[in-house]
Amino acid sequence: MSGNSLLIPCFVAVPLAGAFLNSLVGRRVRALPEFLGALAAFILVGLSLMALQSVRADSVWVYQVGGWKLPLGISLVLDGLTAFMLVTVNAVAFAIVVYARDYMERYTSKDLFYTLLLLMLAGMNGVLIAGDLFNLFVFLEIAAVASYALVAFGTERHELEAAFKYGVMGSVASLFILLGIALLYGMTSTLNLADMSQSLAGHSEADLLLMVSALFLMGFGLKTALVPFHAWLPDAHPSAPAPISAMLSGVLIKCLGIYALSRIFFNVIGMSPRVLTLLMYWGALSMMAGVILAMGQRDLKRLLAYSTISQVGYVVLGLGLGTPLGFLGVVLHLFNHSIAKALLFLVSGALEYATGTRDLHNMGGLRSRMPVTHTASFVAAMSIAGMPPFGGFWSKLLIIMAAVEAGHLGFAVWAVIVSVLTLALFAGVMKNIFWGEPGLRWQGVREVPGCMQASMLALALFSLLSGTLLVPGIREKFLLQASAALAQGTNYAHMIMSQI
Amino acid sequence: MSLIVKTVTRLTAWLILLYGINIILHGHLTPGGGFAGGVIIALSFIHLTLAYGKDAVLRQLSKEAVHVWESVGALAFLAIALFGGAAGYFFANFLPAGEPFNLFSAGSIPLSNIAIGIKVWAGLFSIFLALVLLRINRGDK
Numbered sequence: 295m296s297g298n299s300l301l302i303p304c305f306v307a308v309p310l311a312g313a314f315l316n317s318l319v320g321r322r323v324r325a326l327p328e329f330l331g332a333l334a335a336f337i338l339v340g341l342s343l344m345a346l347q348s349v350r351a352d353s354v355w356v357y358q359v360g361g362w363k364l365p366l367g368i369s370l371v372l373d374g375l376t377a378f379m380l381v382t383v384n385a386v387a388f389a390i391v392v393y394a395r396d397y398m399e400r401y402t403s404k405d406l407f408y409t410l411l412l413l414m415l416a417g418m419n420g421v422l423i424a425g426d427l428f429n430l431f432v433f434l435e436i437a438a439v440a441s442y443a444l445v446a447f448g449t450e451r452h453e454l455e456a457a458f459k460y461g462v463m464g465s466v467a468s469l470f471i472l473l474g475i476a477l478l479y480g481m482t483s484t485l486n487l488a489d490m491s492q493s494l495a496g497h498s499e500a501d502l503l504l505m506v507s508a509l510f511l512m513g514f515g516l517k518t519a520l521v522p523f524h525a526w527l528p529d530a531h532p533s534a535p536a537p538i539s540a541m542l543s544g545v546l547i548k549c550l551g552i553y554a555l556s557r558i559f560f561n562v563i564g565m566s567p568r569v570l571t572l573l574m575y576w577g578a579l580s581m582m583a584g585v586i587l588a589m590g591q592r593d594l595k596r597l598l599a600y601s602t603i604s605q606v607g608y609v610v611l612g613l614g615l616g617t618p619l620g621f622l623g624v625v626l627h628l629f630n631h632s633i634a635k636a637l638l639f640l641v642s643g644a645l646e647y648a649t650g651t652r653d654l655h656n657m658g659g660l661r662s663r664m665p666v667t668h669t670a671s672f673v674a675a676m677s678i679a680g681m682p683p684f685g686g687f688w689s690k691l692l693i694i695m696a697a698v699e700a701g702h703l704g705f706a707v708w709a710v711i712v713s714v715l716t717l718a719l720f721a722g723v724m725k726n727i728f729w730g731e732p733g734l735r736w737q738g739v740r741e742v743p744g745c746m747q748a749s750m751l752a753l754a755l756f757s758l759l760s761g762t763l764l765v766p767g768i769r770e771k772f773l774l775q776a777s778a779a780l781a782q783g784t785n786y787a788h789m790i791m792s793q794i
Numbered sequence: 795m796s797l798i799v800k801t802v803t804r805l806t807a808w809l810i811l812l813y814g815i816n817i818i819l820h821g822h823l824t825p826g827g828g829f830a831g832g833v834i835i836a837l838s839f840i841h842l843t844l845a846y847g848k849d850a851v852l853r854q855l856s857k858e859a860v861h862v863w864e865s866v867g868a869l870a871f872l873a874i875a876l877f878g879g880a881a882g883y884f885f886a887n888f889l890p891a892g893e894p895f896n897l898f899s900a901g902s903i904p905l906s907n908i909a910i911g912i913k914v915w916a917g918l919f920s921i922f923l924a925l926v927l928l929r930i931n932r933g934d935k
Contacts, residue, residue, distance in 0.1 A: 307872060
């Protein structure tokens with residue numbers, strides 16, 4: 295196990311290099327921003343597959359930046375969960391960059407778009423590989439600040455308003471997190487996650503730890519947009535250009551919210567039954583509130599944003615169960631939702647591109663006009679709704695089975711009810727947009743350009759086939775490694791410390 | 795601005811600039827460094843803009859040039875980190891450390907400070923320019 299490989303820092307260095315090269319020469323050479331963006335994302339997909347290949351369930355990779363030994367120096371850590379998230383994030387990012395090639399033709403300042411997109415990607419990858427709490431925070435802020443700017447990218451009035459709201463709420467969340475980090479640093483005199491975890495194990499200040507937990511739950515709850523901290527999301531996510539909405543709803547809230555929350559609570563502080571119970575109720579509340587609020591929406595992107603709140607509720611419920619089966623469901627649902635929700639936002643972008651509207655009540659009968667978009671949308675909607683054999687079915691099934699197994703029958707029934715409501719919601723969406731008689735108004739509508747189609751079809755294929763990730767032989771490499779990283783709890787610190 | 799402000803600015807802008815450069819170059823020896831020095835350099839430019847107006851400054855240093863410097867600073871910092879990677883570790887100090895407390899010591903750290911200084915100077919100054927230009931555009935409507 296070589297800790298010397300440059301592979302791990304490349305996850306940050308490649309997108310940063312792409313971003314700043316873009317801002318340096320992107321304006322001068324035509325088509326260079328698209329090329330640099332696609333190249334960086336492609337390299338990152340390759341690197342993340344290499345990382346997945348090299349990581350094993352019983353060990354971690356620790357990279358000591360600058361050669362400074364732990365726990366003094368900055369460390370970057372690659373374990374099963376990190377590798378899983380890296381593959382998900384970078385694969386979705388690549389699909390989005392391909393899609394954006396045609397979609398962003400209507401916008402100006404494409405060099406700035408790709409610069410910000412790559413900066414956001416660098417921030418997300420940085421959060422995933424950070425081995426200490428302060429770097430995690432810094433990368434979290436890089437991703438968040440880039441996303442504030444991207445939400446405002448269209449610079450229309452409502453976009454600026456949404457970005458401002460998002461910026462304020464995001465900063466409040468960051469402040470909670472920073473205060474939590476400061477208190478933890480005061481308690482343990484270290485920022486390294488592994489060192490901190492070992493130091494906390496011998497700590498008796500339960501009250502202070504409770505305060506820190508509350509701060510982190512509020513901070514990351516805001517970043518994850520769990521009810522009642524969700525108010526910014528339905529404004530922010532729909533206001534961005536469609537590829538960015540896909541990135542925000544698909545992967546950003548999972549990196550900045552779910553991943554950071556579970557890394558800190560499961561692997562560093564150590565999960566307490568109280569927090570687990572809170573997470574279960576919190577997830578259940580978000581699931582139901584998200585889907586009910588989504589039902590009242592006419593704007594497709596707003597509806598999708600509310601549905602994100604609901605689906606993230608499933609993930610949080612699964613985390614709260616705290617069992618290995620629950621964790622397996624969590625990681626599979628993270629993957630499925632990343633792909634399917636990104637795809638649905640891309641579909642909404644395609645519809646807006648072709649028809650100029652996002653109003654559900656204005657569309658109808660577009661199936662014959664836009665067959666590829668229809669197919670992609672159908673697969674993604676059914677995956678989110680949890681219909682077999684689409685990916686979402688398997689992950690929801692796992693979470694429901696885990697709830698039954700853990701003796702929480704009420705939560706299992708609740709999850710089934712939300713799933714039925716989600717199905718009703720998306721059946722309505724499909725009917726309103728694609729099915730029925732094509733209106734005269736949409737006679738001239740044509741299918742979107744090739745890159746957008748290719749990207750949507752690729753994501754649809756992943757969404758359709760993601761159930762196969764559970765096949766023995768494949769699941770060990772991708773899913774079980776990730777869920778094992780959550781299930782190991784504070785043993786994480788021993789794994790890291792044994793590497794040096 | 796009045797003659798007094800302009801005269802005082804003419805005398806002090808250079809001092810502030812040199813002080814910023816001094817802070818950056820001595821970043822590895824004394825408190826301060828790339829970030830603090832970059833902020834001070836940006837302040838000297840902001841000082842000039844406030845006293846002489848944006849046109850006088852933008853004639854000497856265009857918005858695009860600031861943009862280029864910002865990217866160059868970031869890329870230089872990344873390049874130093876990657877050179878370290880070639881020498882063993884990402885961000886490793888690949889140059890000889892020299893005598894402690896000498897100006898030419900500490901290997902690649904002064905170079906990193908200079909890169910950060912450029913990035914911070916250009917970044918802050920372009921934020922200031924963006925605020926100035928945005929306000930003027932709104933005034934036109």
